[in-house]
Amino acid sequence: MTGLGVASQLLEIVMALLLAPLLSGWINQCRAWLQNKSGAGLLQPYRMLHKLFNKESLISEHASPLFRGAPYIVFGCMALASAIIPTLSTDLPLSPAADAIALVGLFAVARVFISLAAMDVGTSFGTFGARREMLIGFLAEPALLMVLFSASLISKSTSLTTIVETLAHRHLAIYPSLALAGVAFTMVSLAENARVPVDNPATHLELTMIHEALILEYSGRHLALLEWAASLKLFAYSCIGLALFFPWGVAEAEAPLALLLAMPVLILKLAIGGVLLALLETLSAKMRIFRVPEFLATAFLLAVIGMLVSILLGQ
């Protein structure tokens, strides 16, 4: 563990915490532009967090300690997830703590706690939100694992930093399996982050919401933490996508100058990714909840085919 490693680790966590709301703001702004609206501005998520942190948090008298604790657990999971994904540098002291499988487990822990908390106060909306979240989660998790395994097959390791090192610092090669895995990953992350074809993040319409139903009972600082965690999750997923499919520009160990360069490169990549996500969301219509299993089954199968193709083509 070097001083530079610690520095890049800290920089990465701070950057994830600070930039995650900006990414959400950027995507919402792009969506607004695409729909001929003026939009709320890039800084709206920060204003929202500021407002919520300064408000009193009202909690139902029937709520158990689980309900109070869940926002902190969820936020902690997402912050840790953003810390172990190599976004700026592959020299991360925290990265041996968790590989790709543990990362998926981390997301699962957050999902379980938010679902339990939603059912805790006993409102019907919370319960159905939790059930839908679990329905999506249990289908999305294997697909995400398969996507990560496709990348692992290339680098022969499930550690994210090793995967990124192998993919980024090898001579130029095209991996057909990653093309399939990329499509599958896009579908999974749309479902996991409650984006348009699966859930609409902009609506509170009771019958269609999933993510909003889960956090309906929260207010004040708890809601702020959950909103922040949601944007961190989106940030983490975008960074996994960038790390697996567009890993160029990530700094290696013992390269302080590359670390400086990695930040603008990452911001540029995230900005482009945000535009594409907004475009995708504008172009597609929300599907019925009963079509979601089909959507995620397709993602899973594409990822499996990706693995099969990589075995067949021997790469």
Place this chain on the structure above:
Amino acid sequence: MMSELVGQLINLLAAILLMLSFAMISQRRILSLIHLFTAQGAILVAATLLVGYATHQPHLYVSAGITLVLKVILIPLLLHRVINRLDVRWDVETLINIPMTMIIGIALVIFAFNLALPISKLSVSIARGTLGIALACVLLSFMMMITRSKAVPQVIGFLSMENGLFFAATSATYGMPMVVELGIALDVLVGILILGVFMFHIREEFDSLDISHLEKLRED
């Protein structure tokens, strides 16, 4: 280095071809099916051109040209006309539900890969690894013809099966002899014309394009 990159590009195109085959299986709308078929044709053209470039076989350029004219421009145009005239843009009913179809599809892909493995070991072609994918595309199109009950998706399945066969021929043996290729191209074109006429007749007789009506065709 260059030929290595071309080989990888061909593999990538093969993977996209397989992905499009799966997309066709899971697609419910006829219009999107035609778009996917057009995309499949375009990928096929690119793959043929690349194989031709990598192996210096000029006749592959000709077959790529034929594919472009026939499968990317002419047949999709004809199909668009047919569905406009028949007014069938609605969702397609499948006989087996779509997740089930896709699981069977995975099994077919594994089967095809295993089948192709010993064959591609014998081949010295640059695209030998893609034979399994081509075979999988053929089998998937077969399955699409079986699981769809309406005439238009069946015809598209037939055409996409021909795409798979063409890709198999290109990847395993650098294309068929010119005479055979021209013959097949003509066959496909005539086939689609006849099938088009046939569809109009089915519709006239039964007021529907559901093939199952044909089973009841007997004098009583």
